[in-house]
Amino acid sequence: MKAPSLGSLALGLxxxxxxxxxxxxxxxxQPLIVGLPFNLFWLILWTVLTPCCLWGAYRIERAGKG
Amino acid sequence: MxxxxxxxxxxxxxxxxxxxxxxxxxSRQQMDLEEWAVGGRGFGAALVFxxxxxxxxxxxxxxxxxxxxxxxGGPVLYVLAYLSLxxxxxxxxxxxxxxxxxxxxxxxxxxxFNARYHNRYLAGFVCVVGILAFIPYxxxxxxxxxxxxSTASFGHIGRVPAMAVATALVIAFVFANGVRAVAWVxxxxxxxxxxxxxxxxVGIPLAHFGGIGAMFAAxxxxxxxxxxxxxxxxNLGHSWYISTxxxxxxxxxxxxxxFSATFTARSADTxxxxxxxxxxxxxxxxxxxxxxxxxxxxxPHLKNGDLALLTVVGRTxxxxxxxxxxxxxxLTAMVPAAILILTAATLFAKNLYRPLxxxxxxxQGVARLARxxxxxxGATSFVLAIHGSSTLVSLLLTxxxxxxxxxxxxxxxxxxxRATASGVFLGMIVGVVTAVSLMSAHLDPVGGLNxxxxxxxxxxxxxxAGSLATPARAAAPLAELT
Numbered sequence: 442m443k444a445p446s447l448g449s450l451a452l453g454l455x456x457x458x459x460x461x462x463x464x465x466x467x468x469x470x471q472p473l474i475v476g477l478p479f480n481l482f483w484l485i486l487w488t489v490l491t492p493c494c495l496w497g498a499y500r501i502e503r504a505g506k507g
Numbered sequence: 508m509x510x511x512x513x514x515x516x517x518x519x520x521x522x523x524x525x526x527x528x529x530x531x532x533x534s535r536q537q538m539d540l541e542e543w544a545v546g547g548r549g550f551g552a553a554l555v556f557x558x559x560x561x562x563x564x565x566x567x568x569x570x571x572x573x574x575x576x577x578x579x580g581g582p583v584l585y586v587l588a589y590l591s592l593x594x595x596x597x598x599x600x601x602x603x604x605x606x607x608x609x610x611x612x613x614x615x616x617x618x619x620f621n622a623r624y625h626n627r628y629l630a631g632f633v634c635v636v637g638i639l640a641f642i643p644y645x646x647x648x649x650x651x652x653x654x655x656x657s658t659a660s661f662g663h664i665g666r667v668p669a670m671a672v673a674t675a676l677v678i679a680f681v682f683a684n685g686v687r688a689v690a691w692v693x694x695x696x697x698x699x700x701x702x703x704x705x706x707x708x709v710g711i712p713l714a715h716f717g718g719i720g721a722m723f724a725a726x727x728x729x730x731x732x733x734x735x736x737x738x739x740x741x742n743l744g745h746s747w748y749i750s751t752x753x754x755x756x757x758x759x760x761x762x763x764x765x766f767s768a769t770f771t772a773r774s775a776d777t778x779x780x781x782x783x784x785x786x787x788x789x790x791x792x793x794x795x796x797x798x799x800x801x802x803x804x805x806x807p808h809l810k811n812g813d814l815a816l817l818t819v820v821g822r823t824x825x826x827x828x829x830x831x832x833x834x835x836x837x838l839t840a841m842v843p844a845a846i847l848i849l850t851a852a853t854l855f856a857k858n859l860y861r862p863l864x865x866x867x868x869x870x871q872g873v874a875r876l877a878r879x880x881x882x883x884x885g886a887t888s889f890v891l892a893i894h895g896s897s898t899l900v901s902l903l904l905t906x907x908x909x910x911x912x913x914x915x916x917x918x919x920x921x922x923x924x925r926a927t928a929s930g931v932f933l934g935m936i937v938g939v940v941t942a943v944s945l946m947s948a949h950l951d952p953v954g955g956l957n958x959x960x961x962x963x964x965x966x967x968x969x970x971x972a973g974s975l976a977t978p979a980r981a982a983a984p985l986a987e988l989t
Binding site (some may be wrong): 492 | 581587594595597599720735745753780783789790795945
C-alpha cells in the first residue's frame with residue numbers, strides 16, 4: 442500500500458480551507474451573486490472547483506505510479 | 508379522479524416499477540455469500556457511481572435538508588460543504604482501504620479491524636457501534652416514507668400503514684436479491700431524483716417569485732438573518748459549522764454500508780476517479796436548498812419543518828406531479844433503508860454472532876442467519892420509527908456522532924504502524940460514552956462545538972495515548988497489511 446504524495450495532499454487541503462475553515466469570511470448574504478446569497482454562491486462555486494483540485498491530485502497519483 | 512387519488516396512483520406505480528426492477532435484477536444468478544453481499548466485486552465505474560449516489564441521496568437530502576433550510580436557515584449550509592469534503596477525504600483513504608480489503612477478501616468494517624488489530628472483541632465492538640448508529644439512520648428513512656405517503660395522499664393514508672408497506676417491500680427485495688437488486692433500484696431512483704430536484708428547485712421559486720434570484724432578493728430583504736449562521740437558531744454558529752463539517756466528513760465513510768461499498772469497486776483507481784467526480788453530483792442538492800429557502804416566505808408558520816417541501820410542492824404543482832415527487836421520495840427512502848438493513852444483517856451474522864458465539868458455523872449458516880436478521884431488523888426499526896420524534900437532520904447527526912468513533916481506528920490503522928488494539932478499543936469506548944452522555948444530557952452543541960466532534964477529539968487523544976502506552980504487536984502481520 443502506498444501513502445498519497447504530499448502534492449496531492451496539498452491539493453486536497455484546498456477545498457477544506459475554502460469550504461470549512463474560512464467560514465467567517467464568506468458567511469454573508471451580500472453581495473448577491475447570480476441571484477444567490479454570497480455564502481450559498483461560494484459553496485456552489487467550490488462544489489465545482491473541488492473536482493478540479495481532485496483531478497490535479499489524481500494526475501499526481503497516476504504519475505507517481507509510473 | 509380526486510387529486511389525492513391521482514397523486515397516490517402515480518406514486519404507487521413508481522414504487523411498483525422501482526421494486527419490480529429490483530426483483531428482476533440478478534434473479535438469473537445463483538447467489539453465494541460473496542455474491543449476495545458485495546456483488547461479486549465486479550461493478551464498473553458507472554454502477555459504483557450509482558450505487559454510491561443511491562446510498563448518499565437519502566430522505567435526509569430530500570426532506571431533511573429542505574426542512575432545515577426552512578426551520579434553521581444558514582446552518583443547513585454545512586450539508587453542501589461536508590459532501591464535497593467527504594469525497595475529497597475519501598480520495599486519500601478509500602483506495603488504500605480497497606487494496607488492503609482486496610488482499611484480505613474483506614467484506615465489512617469489522618473484517619478490517621480484525622485483520623489490522625487481531626482482536627475479535629474489538630471487531631465485535633465496532634460491529635455493535637455500527638448497528639447502533641444505524642438505528643437513528645433507519646428510523647430517518649422510515650419516518651421519511653411515512654411523511655411522504657401521508658402528505659401525498661392528503662392525509663388519507665396514515666404514517667404508520669405507509670411505513671409498514673415500505674418496510675415489507677424493503678425486506679422482500681433485500682431478502683430476494685441482496686446488493687445487486689439495490690443497485691438497480693437506485694438506477695430508477697437516481698433518475699427520478701434529478702428530475703424531481705430540478706422541478707422543485709427551479710419550479711417553486713419560479714411559480715411564487717418569478718425566479719430563483721427574485722426569491723433570494725425577497726428573502727434577503729425580509730429575513731436576511733435567516734440566510735447566514737446561526738440563522739433561526741441561537742447556538743449553531745461558525746464554530747458549530749466547522750466542527751460539524753469535520754465530524755461528518757470523518758464519519759461519512761465510516762458508515763458500515765459505505766465502508767462495504769468500497770469493496771465492491773473494481774479497482775483502487777475506480778475509487779479515485781469516483782472521488783473526483785462525486786462532488787458534481789451534490790450540485791443537484793443546491794436545488795433542494797432553493798426549494799427549502801423559498802418555503803420560508805411562502806408558508807411562514809409550519810410547525811414541522813420536515814413537512815415544508817412536500818406541503819409547498821402540493822400547493823405549486825398538479826396532483827400527478829406531486830405523485831411523481833412522492834414516488835421518487837419513497838424510493839429515495841427505501842433504497843438506503845434496504846442497504847442499511849442488508850449491511851446490519853451481514854454485520855450481525857458474520858462479524859458478531861459467528862466469531863463470538865458460533866465459530867464453527869458454515870458460510871451457508873451465516874447467510875441464513877443474515878436473511879433472518881433482515882426481517883428482524885426491518886421489524887425493529889419499524890417499531891422504533893412509529894414512536895420517534897426528532898427532526899430528520901438531528902436523527903442523522905446522532906448516528907454520525909456514534910459511527911465517527913470508528914474513524915481513529917481506521918485512519919491510524921492504515922497510516923500509523925504503532926496503533927494498537929488496546930489503544931483503539933479504549934479510544935472508541937471513551938468516544939462513544941462521551942457522545943452518548945453529552946447528547947442525552949442535551950449538551951449538543953457543547954461550548955459552541957458539535958458534541959460528536961468533541962467526543963471524536965477525545966477519542967483521538969485516548970487512542971494515541973493508549974497505543975503508546977501498550978506494547979506494539981509483532982511486526983510480521985502488520986507489515987503484511989500495510
